[in-house]
Amino acid sequence: MSAWNIIIPIVTLIAGAAGGFFIGVFYLRKQLEKMQSDPEMIQKMAKQMGYNLNKQQMNRAQQMMKNQKMPRK
Secondary structure (H helix, E strand, O other), X not given: OOOHHHHHHHHHHHHHHHHXXXXXXXXXXXXXXXXXXXXXXXXXXXXXXXXXXXXXXXXXXXXXXXXXOOOOO
């Protein structure tokens, strides 16, 4: 049994975890950008969390999302 039988799986696990993390961050950022311009998506997300937003709350939520600066790296 060589050291490569231990090293290679550990390296691939770390690389896969890092790659999955960055893909997840990219996907989440795209979803949030889409949600800023689509009030129906915000309403759907609020209902999934158990909230029912009225028109004023909806406008406030959209405004907050538009003012939110997404950091670019």
